[in-house]
Amino acid sequence: xxxxxxxxxxxxxxxxxKVFPDKRGFFLEVFKSEDFTKMRIPNVIQxxxxxxxxxxxxxxxxxxxxxxxxxxxxxxxxxxxxxxxxVRKSSPTFGKYVKAELNEENHYMLxxxxxxxxxxxALEDSIVIYFxxxxxxxxxxxxxxxxxxxxxxxxxxxxxxxDLQCPSLEKxxxxx
Ligand SMILES: Cc1cn([C@H]2C[C@H](O)[C@@H](COP(=O)(O)OP(=O)(O)O[C@H]3O[C@@H](C)C(=O)[C@@H](O)[C@H]3O)O2)c(=O)[nH]c1=O
Numbered sequence: 001x002x003x004x005x006x007x008x009x010x011x012x013x014x015x016x017x018k019v020f021p022d023k024r025g026f027f028l029e030v031f032k033s034e035d036f037t038k039m040r041i042p043n044v045i046q047x048x049x050x051x052x053x054x055x056x057x058x059x060x061x062x063x064x065x066x067x068x069x070x071x072x073x074x075x076x077x078x079x080x081x082x083x084x085x086x087v088r089k090s091s092p093t094f095g096k097y098v099k100a101e102l103n104e105e106n107h108y109m110l111x112x113x114x115x116x117x118x119x120x121x122a123l124e125d126s127i128v129i130y131f132x133x134x135x136x137x138x139x140x141x142x143x144x145x146x147x148x149x150x151x152x153x154x155x156x157x158x159x160x161x162x163d164l165q166c167p168s169l170e171k172x173x174x175x176x
Pocket of ligand 1: 059061118
């Protein structure tokens with residue numbers, strides 16, 4: 001199997017692709033439908049890319065039902081701290097979160113199922129590609145919780161005006 005899947009709990013999976021280095025550089029598979037389906041990761045319906053300067057925080061974002069999204073996060077260039085917070089009110093792990101460093105050297109990816117708020121901090125200038133499952137982008141269903149829920153490693157945070165308006169977890173419209 002060209003991937004190792006490490007269960008981080010709460011349904012979140014760290015995906016470690018098999019890397020084939022040679023004198024030219026390296027090759028790896030990023031997504032493979034059959035292997036991912038076995039891990040209950042559905043097919044991808046949208047792919048996004050963003051570039052973030054060192055210190056940028058994007059998050060913590062989710063889309064509510066019926067437009068919920070799963071996400072596979074991948075960092076082809078740079079280094080990020082990626083975070084997923086459980087925002088399912090009825091979940092025994094509500095409010096708990098998982099953190100993982102994804103970077104251009106480990107090539108790790110993170111599978112975040114629907115029901116989690118997602119965000120990251122760029123630890124250096126970074127490109128993030130993420131694959132979306134379940135539902136496409138739907139602005140009316142976008143919700144967020146304040147980035148300050150997480151103690152980010154770089155204290156001088158660069159953040160969008162939109163993300164500065166996000167409510168606390170207690171006040172947010174979360175999943176049932
Ligand atoms: C997310 C998204 C944004 N956009 C547009 C809207 C806006 O004009 C511009 C920038 O959008 P945002 O400021 O929301 O981008 P950003 O803050 O990078 O939003 C992303 O953050 C990370 C943490 C996630 O988990 C993603 O799901 C997404 O919410 O891009 C799309 O056209 N399609 C999309 O799927």
